[in-house]
Amino acid sequence: MGNVARIGERVRRTEDRRFLTGAGRYVDDLQLARCTYAYFLRSPHAHARIRSIDTSKAAAAPGVVAVFTGKDVADAKVGGLICGWVVKDKHGEPHKAPGHPAIALDTVRYVGDTVAMVIADTAAQARDAAEQIEVDYEVLPAVIDPAAAVAASAVQVHADVPGNLSYDWELGDKAAVDAAFARAAHITKLDLVNNRLVPNAMEPRAAAAEYDRGTGTYTLYTTSQNPHVTRLVLSAFVLGIPEHKLRVVAPDVGGGFGSKIFIYADETLVLWAAGKTGRAIKWTAERSESFMTDAHGRDHVTHAELALDKDGKFLALKVDTIANMGAYLSTFATAVPTYLYGTLLAGQYTTPAIHCNVRAVFTHTAPVDAYRGAGRPEATYLLETIVSKAAREMNIDPAELRKRNFIAAGAFPYQTPVALTYDSGNYTPILDQAMKLADYAGASERKAAAKAKGKLRGIGISSYIEACGLAPSAVVGSLGAGVGQWESAQLRFNPTGNLQILTGSHSHGQSHETTFAQIVSDKLGIPLDQIEVVHGDTAQVPFGMGSYGSRSLAVGGSAIMKAADKIIAKGKKIAAHLMEAAEADIVFENGAFKVTGTDKNVPLGQAVFSAYVPHNYPLDKLEPGMDENAFYDPSNFTYPSGTQICEVEVDPDTGGVEIVNFVAVDDFGNVVNPMIVEGQVHGGIAQGVGQALLEYTVYDKESGQLLSGSYMDYTMPRADNLPSFNLGYQVTPCPHNPLGVKGCGEAGAIAAPAAVMNAVRDALAQVGAQDRIEMPATPQRVWQAIHAH
Amino acid sequence: MxxxxxxxxxxxxxxxxxxxxxxxxxxxxxxxxxxxxxxxxxxxxxxxxxxxxxxxxxxxxxxxxxxxxxxxxxxxxxLAKSAEELHPMQEAFRENHGLQCGFCTPGMVMSAIDLVKRHNYQLDEETVRHGLEGNLCRCTGYHNIVKSIIAGAAAMKAAGV
Amino acid sequence: MYDFAYHKPKSMADALAALKKAADGKLLAGGMTLIPTLKQRLAQPSDVIDLAAIGELRGIKVDGNGVTVGAMTKHAEVAASADVAKAIPALAKLAANIGDGQVRNRGTIGGSLANSDPAADYPAAVLGLGATITTNERTIAADDFFKGLFETALKEGEIITSVTFPKPAKAAYMKFPNPASRYAMVGVFVAQTSSGPRVAVTGAGPCAFRVKAMEDALAKNWSADAVAGIKVPANGLNGDIHGSPEYRAHLVTVMAKRAVAAAG
Incomplete structure (x- = not known):
């Protein structure tokens, strides 16, 4: 038998062997019996009326099983796709959510909108046949730019949404903000674009479905971060398949970053058509389809102003944002630029008055929803940019300005003016450690040395706060969420003493199979190799809300801890019986129940065996078996915090930006597996650097064509775009969950854009170009900023 | 045809x-x-x-x-000799947490082995980063992949593979 | 991809015969452009004729006059050739930075030139060194080869067999890659040749082109400073989301400067 793993150890991952030997099982790897293949015909136009569709040639093409159009789906009473979070606008009215049919009925509203579905014996035949479909489009003018969409003369995306406005929302005390601005010694103003991103999990989305005529049961295999939520939505709102007759399985999933939270038309149609045709159906997106149809991220245009007193104390912040929703509301789209954005605008600071206004608008582009960080990167980029800008304008060192405004270590729990109560934190030591690791003191010397060789160096700071570990159900419910945000766990022992952890969290790279096993191994003293983590299958796991918002360990892990407590409690009763001792005298230590003050003990395995073979067992008082369920609903978010410092060197001749050093110091509370946490930070930073320097999503402003629709045009971060990262930790344990942990999955992506861009702006300030650059700071844009006059 | x-x-x-x-x-x-x-x-x-x-x-x-x-x-x-014994490069990825979701991993490992042989087992960070130009990863930020490949190169040399 | 008839002839004669017989035949060299094009259904050839089995199209020969590279020789082979590295180090270095490692393991010089992608690297070397392209029918001077966007002097039924690069006194290639595709946004090859300096640009225009003003300046004074003030007109250059014609025009000067400095 292997070893017991301890919390805090760099345990190597148990899932690695299968991934490293090609034995992972992703959706596209599954072989269903007599499987057919789906191909979706996509709209080539951003906005067009469908005058007619003729599918007769396609239906007669070789191998074709069925062809479906929007009319077929409507006739079958398939419900539209839903948005599961209803945001109320500043007048208390619910957001406007236009109908979102799985296949467009008479109008297409973005390039990639689904027009028809072809099912054939092979994937190539389905695509061959789709080319035979004749669609007569009346091409209409499109609106692409979110700022243009709110103009009075703008083209309307939906007839029933006047002004393209889903909602006009606000948070905070406007009067207090106005009063503070009136007495400010200095006001810093900022106009900022938060660029649209394409998530680009390396595994494209996929779905495979089959219908069992004998039992009337549907099974959907899908690339999902939350299979139970997918089942719930498809059952209750879209397809009407009873929840107990639908099994949703998310097997190995190759990354998600938010994009696989949502319920898309594609898996909906694959599942529906499997029932309709009686055949198993598989669909896997091609990457160019992913670019067009995965929910994108970010896409804000913002004006903000920060009021400061003469000493640089922040008095108030006001923010006016236009958030692009795309053509339809995706599953959780509305929450992202509101409750995951406006509530974060206090950052790490004591700013007493904050007001935020957000207009969510429709455009003829792909729907926008949560992408790693979701709202929090947008808030952090805005706040950390305006803070560094204020520092430059007031000639105060940006680190010093931050420290003057940090919430003090003794001030927790801290109520911000934007609804959140921070539970814990200690920000100054984090910044100090980051400055030391980055040799912040030596930055000006390095800047001078670079200048001597014709390069522009700059250093940038980003101090972030995150609210994650979604979330107290009552809180999110009061804000419009359609679901609870607890998590479930089941610890199921087998008679031979090994154990399955069934979790409602889903791992698509986050290493739950190791981390969750590690906490149970530590808690129950069971060797790691005796523990199996089961996730991603509604037929196995009781229920689950899935993985997003850096919630798996803080919420799912807490549920596991609760279930483990129940195991221990039951084991104590069994052990007391076996040792003929009082239950109150039993303690659980190192995997065994002991009678205090004696050397008598019953190992957990023996208690488990007794529970399953209850020959000598208190059956009059206790049920047999060792299988405990727990649900955990957190009392608050967790609030990880940290500071990143980035140093860049700009080549003024080409505009190229090289990252020469990148430091991240984080407070994630207690850390279960530092190796895994570091991996999460690395990946997050890379995505943040990608946003800052590389990833440029461009729709043609007139035609609405996606100009960055493949890796030929969309710049993915590659190994040579990035340095090795220099990480550090501070620990203030989370006071309200049993592990004392805070989420770590999104921090890197939340903080990095501002760190990089503050460095770029610091570099460009040497030539007066600091206010002429937006993300992504591509070589061309940097060069243009330097040479614009 | x-x-x-x-x-x-x-x-x-x-x-x-x-x-x-x-x-x-x-x-x-x-x-x-x-x-x-x-x-x-x-x-x-x-x-x-x-x-x-x-x-x-x-x-x-x-x-x-x-x-x-x-x-x-x-x-x-x-690649692996047996179910128990991974190829040194596979082992290096496991040891250095060079994979998360696992989707890019097979391609990364196959490219890495070719890269090691092409550079006669002598790899520095810059060579590895440049050598991975044709492999995308969205999870790891490449940090641990680079570490894995440098360690894997030494392990391959030591194992004579 | 649409289906097609596949042929793998063992000789040039068989390849030419297959090409002639095909309604719409396409030659397959390394396939690094053709296969992605077919996958996107941007072409629908009736026949694909794979040149991989024709031994005479492969190999590198180096003599006192220069380097001859067989059309089916892979970029990785040119990059790894000690003989090339000794005779024309700039050529080996260029080959070592085409695409990515896996592209270099399959892509060929003949395929690259016949395709004449505006952002390919080899055209800069061919034009910059004044190479000679040999086909089954004739030899074509580099200056006569590149005709426009994906357009060359090759006639129907004509197949590149080899390319001969004369050895320059000195040469260097500098590329500024497109951040996304990593193809050359601008690549400049400079060479001091027996007939004087040559400056060839790829990535910036519809096809590779020479910059006479820079060549004249270098003839008078071989130094980075000599080209620093010379700008190519932006008019007619390529533009996309990563680089406007103006930016590309600027990069031509920067890369030329750096190439001259690197050539020594």
Whole structure:
């Protein structure tokens, strides 16, 4: 038998062997019996009326099983796709959510909108046949730019949404903000674009479905971060398949970053058509389809102003944002630029008055929803940019300005003016450690040395706060969420003493199979190799809300801890019986129940065996078996915090930006597996650097064509775009969950854009170009900023 | 046009009838059930599909199955000596947390092994980062992949593979 | 991809015969452009004729006059050739930075030139060194080869067999890659040749082109400073989301400067 793993150890991952030997099982790897293949015909136009569709040639093409159009789906009473979070606008009215049919009925509203579905014996035949479909489009003018969409003369995306406005929302005390601005010694103003991103999990989305005529049961295999939520939505709102007759399985999933939270038309149609045709159906997106149809991220245009007193104390912040929703509301789209954005605008600071206004608008582009960080990167980029800008304008060192405004270590729990109560934190030591690791003191010397060789160096700071570990159900419910945000766990022992952890969290790279096993191994003293983590299958796991918002360990892990407590409690009763001792005298230590003050003990395995073979067992008082369920609903978010410092060197001749050093110091509370946490930070930073320097999503402003629709045009971060990262930790344990942990999955992506861009702006300030650059700071844009006059 | 094709895959002679348009990756995944080789893009850039053909790394999404007629193909499934003993490069990825979701991993490992051999087991960070130009990862930020490959190069040398 | 008939001739004669017989035949060299094009269904050839089995199209020969590279020689082979590295180090270095490692393992010089992608690297070397392209029918001077966007002097039924690069006194290639595709946004090859300096640009225009003003300046004074003030007109250059014609025009000067400095 292997070893017991301890919390805090760099345990190597148990899932690695299968991934490293090609034995992972992703959706596209599954072989269903007599499987057919789906191909979706996509709209080539951003906005067009469908005058007619003729599918007769396609239906007669070789191998074709069925062809479906929007009319077929409507006739079958398939419900539209839903948005599961209803945001109320500043007048208390619910957001406007236009109908979102799985296949467009008479109008297409973005390039990639689904027009028809072809099912054939092979994937190539389905695509061959789709080319035979004749669609007569009346091409209409499109609106692409979110700022243009709110103009009075703008083209309307939906007839029933006047002004393209889903909602006009606000948070905070406007009067207090106005009063503070009136007495400010200095006001810093900022106009900022938060660029649209394409998530680009390396595994494209996929779905495979089959219908069992004998039992009337549907099974959907899908690339999902939350299979139970997918089942719930498809059952209750879209397809009407009873929840107990639908099994949703998310097997190995190759990354998600938010994009696989949502319920898309594609898996909906694959599942529906499997029932309709009686055949198993598989669909896997091609990457160019992913670019067009995965929910994108970010896409804000913002004006903000920060009021400061003469000493640089922040008095108030006001923010006016236009958030692009795309053509339809995706599953959780509305929450992202509101409750995951406006509530974060206090950052790490004591700013007493904050007001935020957000207009969510429709455009003829792909729907926008949560992408790693979701709202929090947008808030952090805005706040950390305006803070560094204020520092430059007031000639105060940006680190010093931050420290003057940090919430003090003794001030927790801290109520911000934007609804959140921070539970814990200690920000100054984090910044100090980051400055030391980055040799912040030596930055000006390095800047001078670079200048001597014709390069522009700059250093940038980003101090972030995150609210994650979604979330107290009552809180999110009061804000419009359609679901609870607890998590479930089941610890199921087998008679031979090994154990399955069934979790409602889903791992698509986050290493739950190791981390969750590690906490149970530590808690129950069971060797790691005796523990199996089961996730991603509604037929196995009781229920689950899935993985997003850096919630798996803080919420799912807490549920596991609760279930483990129940195991221990039951084991104590069994052990007391076996040792003929009082239950109150039993303690659980190192995997065994002991009678205090004696050397008598019953190992957990023996208690488990007794529970399953209850020959000598208190059956009059206790049920047999060792299988405990727990649900955990957190009392608050967790609030990880940290500071990143980035140093860049700009080549003024080409505009190229090289990252020469990148430091991240984080407070994630207690850390279960530092190796895994570091991996999460690395990946997050890379995505943040990608946003800052590389990833440029461009729709043609007139035609609405996606100009960055493949890796030929969309710049993915590659190994040579990035340095090795220099990480550090501070620990203030989370006071309200049993592990004392805070989420770590999104921090890197939340903080990095501002760190990089503050460095770029610091570099460009040497030539007066600091206010002429937006993300992504591509070589061309940097060069243009330097040479614009 | 349907053609017969035969090649050696992971040491075994295999054959099949395929359309001329069948890509090597489709032949491996769909005809042979070797689903460890992945497809992550349609423009020959992500590298999730990298396999070795006659000992060198190629993108199996950009090669017709019929082009590999008679070739010796090694996929991720063919690297480990046994279920217990991983290839030193696979072991280095495990040891250094060089993978998260696992989707890009087979291509990364196959590219890494070719890179090590091409540079005669001598790799520094810059060489590795440049050498990974044809492999995309969205999870790791490459930090631990680079570490894994440098460690894997030394382990391959020590093991004489 | 649409289906097609596949042929793998063992000789040039068989290849030419297959090409002639095909309604719409396409030659397959390394396939690094053709296969992605077919996958996107941007072409629908009736026949694909794979040149991989024709031994005479492969190999590198180096003599006192220069380097001859067989059309089916892979970029990785040129990059790894000690003989090339000794005779024309700039050529080996260029080959070592085409695409990515897996592209270099399959892509060929003949395929690259016949395709004449505006952002390919080899055209810069061919034009910059004044190479000679040999086909089954004739030899074509580099200056006569590149005709426009994906357009060359090759006639129907004509197949490149080799390329001969004369050995320059010195040469260097500098590329500024497109951040996304990593193809050359601008690549400049400079060489001091027996007939004087040559400056060839790829990535910036519809096809590779020479910059006479820079060549004249270098003839008078071989130094980075000599080209620093020379700008190519932006008019007619390529533009996309990563680089406007103006930016590309600027990069031509920067890369030329750096190439001259690197050539020594």
């Amino acid at each position: 349907t053609m017969s094709v035969s090649m050696t895959v992971n040491g075994k002679t295999v054959s099949g009838n395929v359309e001329a348009r069948t890509l090597l990756v489709q032949f491996l995944r769909e005809h042979l059930g070797l689903t460890g080789t992945h497809v992550g893009c349609d423009t020959s850039q992500c590298g999730a599909c990298v396999v070795h053909v006659d000992g060198i790394s190629v993108k199996s999404c950009t090669l017709l199955a019929v082009q590999a007629e008679g070739a010796k193909v090694t996929t991720i499934e063919g």
